[in-house]
Amino acid sequence: MSTILERKSVHHYTGQKIGIEAIDRILHAAMAAPAAVQMMPWEFIVITDDKILHSLAAGLPFAQMLPEAGTAVVVCAEPGKAAMGKEEFAVLDSACASENILLAAEALGFGAVWTAIYPDKGLIKFVRQQLQIPVNIIPLNIIPIGYPTGEDKVRDKYDPALIHWEKWQGTLITLSENNLHGK
Numbered sequence: 533m534s535t536i537l538e539r540k541s542v543h544h545y546t547g548q549k550i551g552i553e554a555i556d557r558i559l560h561a562a563m564a565a566p567a568a569v570q571m572m573p574w575e576f577i578v579i580t581d582d583k584i585l586h587s588l589a590a591g592l593p594f595a596q597m598l599p600e601a602g603t604a605v606v607v608c609a610e611p612g613k614a615a616m617g618k619e620e621f622a623v624l625d626s627a628c629a630s631e632n633i634l635l636a637a638e639a640l641g642f643g644a645v646w647t648a649i650y651p652d653k654g655l656i657k658f659v660r661q662q663l664q665i666p667v668n669i670i671p672l673n674i675i676p677i678g679y680p681t682g683e684d685k686v687r688d689k690y691d692p693a694l695i696h697w698e699k700w701q702g703t704l705i706t707l708s709e710n711n712l713h714g715k
């Protein structure tokens with residue numbers, strides 16, 4: 533719970549690169565994500581080359597932090613490997629893997645942020661060209677991972693108004709000690 537509640541999008545990095553063992557652990561977490569009918573329709577491109585990070589940032593206005601982070605993972609979805617061959621399942625499953633990357637980075641003391649590629653057709657085309665990704669593979673996002681400066685803070689987004697409690701025999705169920713413990 534503390535990792536989940538402490539995770540935040542990190543836009544400011546120290547410039548120091550993370551180690552390969554850390555990337556490996558983070559990708560273990562990525563592939564531990566749930567996937568429809570165990571199809572695991574994802575692939576991961578790890579980028580540590582500063583020149584490539586700069587050229588990606590040049591075409592991605594919302595991913596300007598890429599060079600400063602020093603490392604990035606492009607999460608790719610492969611519809612051909614997804615449940616029923618559907619793009620939607622490939623994207624959903626790869627989004628689950630992406631969230632695991634964000635959480636693993638937080639748990640290991642790093643910063644990370646989902647920067648969007650999908651579903652913008654122009655951005656998909658740009659990233660495919662830059663990284664020579666074949667047309668059957670969809671780059672979903674680029675996740676910069678690095679050491680956070682500490683400037684980015686977690687935001688409390690919890691809003692009880694967004695929870696709609698079901699009624700049980702006409703009585704509104706509320707979250708109380710009693711129903712938490714099944715009494």
Ligand SMILES: Cc1cc2nc3c(=O)[nH]c(=O)nc-3n(C[C@H](O)[C@H](O)[C@H](O)COP(=O)(O)O)c2cc1C
Pocket residue numbers: 539540541542543594595645646647648685686687
């Ligand atoms: C689908 C998706 C696309 C996003 N795209 C970007 C992006 O391109 N650049 C960026 O800096 N943050 C991006 N974010 C991060 C959100 O802006 C961020 O999660 C949101 O502001 C909430 O802040 P938090 O992650 O710190 O809780 C994206 C997040 C999601 C889930």
